[in-house]
Amino acid sequence: MLNRQGRPSSAGEAGTTTHPTFTGNKALAQVEPLLFEIGRYDTTGVDLDEPEDLKPRLGGLERKEAIGLPGLSEPETMRHYVRLSQQNYGIDTGLFPLGSCTMKHNARLNERVARLPGFADAHPLQPVSTVQGALELMNELGRYLITLTNMTAVALSPKAGAHGELCGMMAIKAAIEAKGEGATRNVVLVPDSAHGTNPATAALIGFKVKPVPARDDGFVHVEDVKKLLGPDVAAIMLTNPNTCGLFEPQVAEIAKAIHDAGAYFYCDGANFNAIVGKARPGDLGVDAMHINLHKTFSTPHGGGGPGSGPVVLSARLAPFAPVPFVRAGKNGFELVEQESDAAEKPFGRMTAFHGQMGMYVRALSYMLSHGADGMKQASEDAVLNANYIRAGLSDLLSLPFGDKPCMHEVLFDDAWLKDTGVTTLDVAKAMIDEGYHPMTMYFPLVVHGAMLIEPTESESKSSLDLFIATLRDLAMAAKKGDTERFTGAPYHAPRRRLDETRAARNPVLKWTPPAPVAEAAE
Amino acid sequence: MRYLPLSDTDRGEMLARIGVNHVDELFADVPQNLLLTEPVDLPRRKGELEVERILSRMSAKNVSASSVPFFVGAGAYKHHVPATVDHLIQRSEFLTSYTPYQPEIAQGTLQYLFEFQTQVATLTGMDVANASMYDGSTGTGEAVLMAHRVTKRRKAVLSGGLHPHYADVVKTLSDMASDETIILAPDVTGTEDILAQIDDTTSCVVVQSPDVFGNVRDLKPIADKAHQHGALLIAVFTEVVSLGLLRSPGSMGADIVVGEGQSIGNALNFGGPYVGLFATQSKYIRQMPGRLCGETVDADGNRGFVLTLSTREQHIRRDKATSNICTNSGLCSLAFTIHMTLLGEAGLSRLARINHANAVKLADQLAAVKGVEVLNKTFFNEFTVKLTKPAAEVVERLAEKGVLAGVPASRLLPGAGLDNLLLVASTEVNTDDDRAAFCAALKEVL
Numbered sequence: 017m018l019n020r021q022g023r024p025s026s027a028g029e030a031g032t033t034t035h036p037t038f039t040g041n042k043a044l045a046q047v048e049p050l051l052f053e054i055g056r057y058d059t060t061g062v063d064l065d066e067p068e069d070l071k072p073r074l075g076g077l078e079r080k081e082a083i084g085l086p087g088l089s090e091p092e093t094m095r096h097y098v099r100l101s102q103q104n105y106g107i108d109t110g111l112f113p114l115g116s117c118t119m120k121h122n123a124r125l126n127e128r129v130a131r132l133p134g135f136a137d138a139h140p141l142q143p144v145s146t147v148q149g150a151l152e153l154m155n156e157l158g159r160y161l162i163t164l165t166n167m168t169a170v171a172l173s174p175k176a177g178a179h180g181e182l183c184g185m186m187a188i189k190a191a192i193e194a195k196g197e198g199a200t201r202n203v204v205l206v207p208d209s210a211h212g213t214n215p216a217t218a219a220l221i222g223f224k225v226k227p228v229p230a231r232d233d234g235f236v237h238v239e240d241v242k243k244l245l246g247p248d249v250a251a252i253m254l255t256n257p258n259t260c261g262l263f264e265p266q267v268a269e270i271a272k273a274i275h276d277a278g279a280y281f282y283c284d285g286a287n288f289n290a291i292v293g294k295a296r297p298g299d300l301g302v303d304a305m306h307i308n309l310h311k312t313f314s315t316p317h318g319g320g321g322p323g324s325g326p327v328v329l330s331a332r333l334a335p336f337a338p339v340p341f342v343r344a345g346k347n348g349f350e351l352v353e354q355e356s357d358a359a360e361k362p363f364g365r366m367t368a369f370h371g372q373m374g375m376y377v378r379a380l381s382y383m384l385s386h387g388a389d390g391m392k393q394a395s396e397d398a399v400l401n402a403n404y405i406r407a408g409l410s411d412l413l414s415l416p417f418g419d420k421p422c423m424h425e426v427l428f429d430d431a432w433l434k435d436t437g438v439t440t441l442d443v444a445k446a447m448i449d450e451g452y453h454p455m456t457m458y459f460p461l462v463v464h465g466a467m468l469i470e471p472t473e474s475e476s477k478s479s480l481d482l483f484i485a486t487l488r489d490l491a492m493a494a495k496k497g498d499t500e501r502f503t504g505a506p507y508h509a510p511r512r513r514l515d516e517t518r519a520a521r522n523p524v525l526k527w528t529p530p531a532p533v534a535e536a537a538e
Numbered sequence: 539m540r541y542l543p544l545s546d547t548d549r550g551e552m553l554a555r556i557g558v559n560h561v562d563e564l565f566a567d568v569p570q571n572l573l574l575t576e577p578v579d580l581p582r583r584k585g586e587l588e589v590e591r592i593l594s595r596m597s598a599k600n601v602s603a604s605s606v607p608f609f610v611g612a613g614a615y616k617h618h619v620p621a622t623v624d625h626l627i628q629r630s631e632f633l634t635s636y637t638p639y640q641p642e643i644a645q646g647t648l649q650y651l652f653e654f655q656t657q658v659a660t661l662t663g664m665d666v667a668n669a670s671m672y673d674g675s676t677g678t679g680e681a682v683l684m685a686h687r688v689t690k691r692r693k694a695v696l697s698g699g700l701h702p703h704y705a706d707v708v709k710t711l712s713d714m715a716s717d718e719t720i721i722l723a724p725d726v727t728g729t730e731d732i733l734a735q736i737d738d739t740t741s742c743v744v745v746q747s748p749d750v751f752g753n754v755r756d757l758k759p760i761a762d763k764a765h766q767h768g769a770l771l772i773a774v775f776t777e778v779v780s781l782g783l784l785r786s787p788g789s790m791g792a793d794i795v796v797g798e799g800q801s802i803g804n805a806l807n808f809g810g811p812y813v814g815l816f817a818t819q820s821k822y823i824r825q826m827p828g829r830l831c832g833e834t835v836d837a838d839g840n841r842g843f844v845l846t847l848s849t850r851e852q853h854i855r856r857d858k859a860t861s862n863i864c865t866n867s868g869l870c871s872l873a874f875t876i877h878m879t880l881l882g883e884a885g886l887s888r889l890a891r892i893n894h895a896n897a898v899k900l901a902d903q904l905a906a907v908k909g910v911e912v913l914n915k916t917f918f919n920e921f922t923v924k925l926t927k928p929a930a931e932v933v934e935r936l937a938e939k940g941v942l943a944g945v946p947a948s949r950l951l952p953g954a955g956l957d958n959l960l961l962v963a964s965t966e967v968n969t970d971d972d973r974a975a976f977c978a979a980l981k982e983v984l
Binding site: 055065066068084086093094096098114121125127128134136145147178186212267294338353370375380389393422453459473510518519520525 | 539540541542543544548549551552553555556557558561563564565566567568569572573574577578579580581582583584586588589590592593594595596597598599600601602603604605608610612613614616620622624625626627628629630631632633634635636637638640641642643644645646647649650652653655656657659660661665666667669670672673674675676683701703704706707709710711713714715716754756782783784785786798805806807808809810811812813823829830831832833834835836837838840842843844846847848849851852853854855856857858859861862863864865866867868869870872875876878879880881882883884885886887888889891892894895896898901914915916917918933934937942945949950952953966
């Protein structure tokens with residue numbers, strides 16, 4: 017195979033592609049059509065008996081026409097989705113250093129216990145007397161989260177991190193309105209380095225977003241915050257440890273300044289995994305923080321979800337926590353589902369039912385397994401691993417804030433690629449050829465060509481040594497001018513680089529049947 | 539600790555390589571008076587056996603749906619999920635992957651999302667569907683916000699047949715965003731005059747069918763009236779199996795269709811995780827929330843899939859984004875797609891007929907019990923009965939007798955004067971014995 021420059025891409029590449037196959041398959045790498053190209057409208061992989069003499073009571077609203085959904089038999093279904101799975105990279109495949117996303121080991125014990133019938137096969141609206149174990153689990157998870165954060169209360173129901181942010185900011189808005197300041201306090205401070213969800217969340221519920229400018233050292237400075245504070249400021253949304261992989265050294269002073277100004281401190285807890293068992297957000301002056309159970313407590317990411325984003329709240333915000341919540345009563349656990357049944361002032365409801373129970377079980381299983389000692393060790397190992405990578409690469413790659421300790425992730429910029437003709441994106445794609453999932457690219461936005469590497473505590477020293485050696489080899493190749501190894505990459509993945517511009521310019525978002533042959537021939 | 543590969547020797551060597559003596563030197567930016575030196579006050583680590591024992595004990599305190607005659611619905615439904623589904627979604631490459639931001643090594647996820655989007659769009663009768671929402675309720679909240687963006691109006695009218703949790707989610711979000719929400723009174727019989735509520739200031743009308751009381755609704759007249767006034771119809775469903783038998787919301791004129799997909803492929807899970815389905819017309823795609831997967835080609839010209847139209851999303855647009863969402867319900871949407879692939883059109887429509895037939899049988903049998911009145915003229919697999927006693931009390935008594943009978947309307951709508959109403963669902967899992975046990979127990983209790 018030749019690349020666009022007309023030269024062989026690499027020695028290994030030439031070897032694999034000079035023998036085209038009849039099928040297009042390459043041994044284990046199978047070409048798999050869409051379900052709609054192989055399925056049949058009269059095929060089903062589920063054996064069901066047709067009901068006898070059904071007299072519909074549908075008010076004449078029955079479907080008259082065919083739906084258009086093909087089916088596959090069970091063996092075909094199995095093969096189709098197994099083949100698709102083989103085109104994916106997961107944590108179980110190899111090192112997945114996606115900064116800010118925390119791709120740590122997903123223990124299968126957690127999958128097993130989440131499928132226990134009392135959890136997986138319980139309905140959210142069964143009588144409370146028949147789900148005491150489920151409520152006990154929610155209560156226990158809440159106790160663990162409150163203990164680890166030293167906060168007052170927890171709202172478990174948010175369905176993901178961004179949903180948790182929304183919950184926390186709604187609690188803040190409710191508290192401000194309860195003080196009669198709803199009309200005047202409508203500004204939320206968000207550092208430039210924040211996740212995009214922060215400003216999006218604040219804007220969603222009517223706050224005006226005011227950026228806190230980035231500084232050269234990667235930190236938010238208390239004097240910058242103070243300059244922006246006033247009677248119009250409702251809250252700051254601060255990520256700590258921040259998205260540059262650094263713990264904010266002035267966090268306690270910032271919290272005090274915020275509180276002195278009558279505002280609230282929302283902490284984005286996306287990086288809580290670096291400090292679990294080492295520091296408690298409640299001690300740092302946090303009023304609300306979401307916890308991504310799918311990151312810190314290892315409920316699987318599942319290709320993008322489902323997540324779970326419980327929010328811990330300070331005493332000032334606890335009364336406004338949304339329904340539902342669990343409380344211990346005389347006859348066991350109670351579930352408060354209606355605002356009118358709560359002693360406090362819930363601001364409303366985030367979702368139907370009680371949140372991501374399946375994720376609660378997995379997260380509690382993780383916490384029970386690790387214990388207080390194991391969770392502390394996990395944080396320390398995550399930070400150690402990131403710093404080990406930093407130490408192994410600091411002479412070849414560029415650190416935007418100098419060579420100083422980081423937390424659980426290390427941030428490089430693209431200064432080291434200057435004049436090489438290679439970009440951060442190219443490096444990421446070349447890492448794919450080396451068998452690694454790339455790091456997070458171009459985030460945070462405050463650093464040029466950001467490469468955010470989070471190895472997590474799940475990696476062994478030998479795994480990190482090979483990763484460091486690989487990145488050193490790539491760095492030297494880039495500096496030597498071997499640009500093709502980068503600009504054409506990936507060469508060995510199930511697909512070459514994909515044309516994202518074309519996808520956005522002319523969106524094709526579903527399969528449509530090809531035109532009938534007769535019509536096409538005309 | 540079994541999940542942590544580093545040995546103390548490794549740690550020592552790594553600290554030396556980094557050039558520090560103690561790991562706490564790496565935590566130097568944490569205020570030192572707040573740095574914990576001892577583990578927090580929680581139990582120590584536990585082996586797999588012990589954790590399994592603790593959680594199994596909690597699980598055993600719950601009554602699982604499969605262990606009793608089970609008729610609980612109201613937004614979550616007990617269906618049989620083929621073993622193949624649960625096996626496939628636990629494949630490492632699906633389970634332990636991330637959002638497909640590196641499409642060259644995520645075609646597995648992207649292709650199933652493309653299949654998912656096609657299945658959802660086809661089933662709902664719409665042009666396009668997104669890659670899923672958290673669940674039906676949050677999807678409904680997002681649909682209302684989207685309607686406000688499209689119409690540049692800020693008043694939503696919610697049917698009294700909309701699931702009360704869904705209405706609460708919309709109202710919470712709308713109140714916080716200072717948008718107006720009109721929620722009609724609980725509409726047990728599906729006869730409310732929602733047309734009268736639609737005027738030139740209405741952004742959208744939100745109507746559920748089958749509604750929370752089970753009534754099947756004709757959406758066409760509502761769509762027509764909404765369109766006359768420049769408003770959108772948001773059609774909601776909580777039981778996706780119903781679409782195997784009922785006319786699609788798209789064919790009745792819906793502008794946005796949103797619903798809960800849990801019934802296909804997903805367990806009850808005590809309320810979550812579930813999978814929100816969200817579909818609309820092509821002209822509105824740039825106002826849609828959530829992730830979208832689109833087709834493209836790679837550098838060699840081979841077909842492939844990528845996440846697309848991300849300029850709508852928060853990581854690009856920040857405070858101007860269409861939504862703050864940065865998650866879909868990935869693995870639950872995969873479960874949906876695999877189950878739907880197994881069913882196919884033939885299996886889905888038959889499954890829907892079985893559900894309907896079982897509910898019809900149950901309704902007829904319950905109607906024959908003294909003190910029970912079936913209120914619905916139309917229904918799919920769920921209906922409302924009026925009892926001679928408060929339903930909450932009856933449900934507790936039936937639970938003691940080993941029958942999980944349904945959801946008291948008062949649990950969803952306290953103080954609405956609906957204390958004697960019970961929502962009853964029946965799916966393919968119910969047998970003749972289940973129905974007989976329900977009726978017998980009810981006779982004793984009433």
